[in-house]
Amino acid sequence: AAIVTQDALDWIKQLNIGVVTQPNFIVAREQAYRQDIERDMHANLWRLGSFQTKEIPLAAGSDAPFGSFNPWQAIHAAIRRPDIFNDEETLSPEDALRLYTTEATNMRVQRNIKKGAVADLCLMHQSRSALFKDPTNAKVHMTLIDGKVVYKS
Incomplete structure (x- = not known):
């Protein structure tokens, strides 16, 4: 879910599907996004909070080897996005960690400890x-x- 417009977000919700995303890319590729993506599209890059608000099941992966294998870098990016990229899309630390404790093959199942x-x-x-x-x-x-x-x- 690299670029998700409001229309695409509504469509995903209507289709009742979940999303597996790579939150680390917003930090790892920040400079390229600043240069290559039109500024009015920055708010649509690697959304997280919008999926949560719409109650769309969400999980995360690294997309390694294209991104870091380290999930903690992605959790950091989910908590503290670069300011230019819509900080309304950040997650709480608990919700960011939950991206990696959700069973990606069945994101609708609530896991319990x-x-x-x-x-x-x-x-x-x-x-x-x-x-x-x-x-x-x-x-x-x-x-x-x-x-x-x-x-x-």
Whole structure:
């Protein structure tokens, strides 16, 4: 969802579909967008808040290798977009993190963290508040998938 006009946003809502987007591009390609995209279209670039307002299911990916593999850079971009690109499209830190905890294959399913629920785990070195203050400094301590350690720093 690189450029989404209001008409396109309404159409997506009418079709009842979800969107997987790459929030990192608004920062990674900021200079190119400033030069190559007409200023009146900047507000339509890589929207996030508009999807949320319209209750359109939303998830995120990196589009690697064309973007960074690091989801924390995309979370940072979702929280703090460059000013020129419509800061009404930013998300809260919790909503930005939710872009990566939503099951992209079925974005309409509400996932819960509760006893007995199937879960993967990413254990961070920072507190939640420190992580949300600057996601680009995220340091992963350990990652578990299906209960097995797949990464440990």
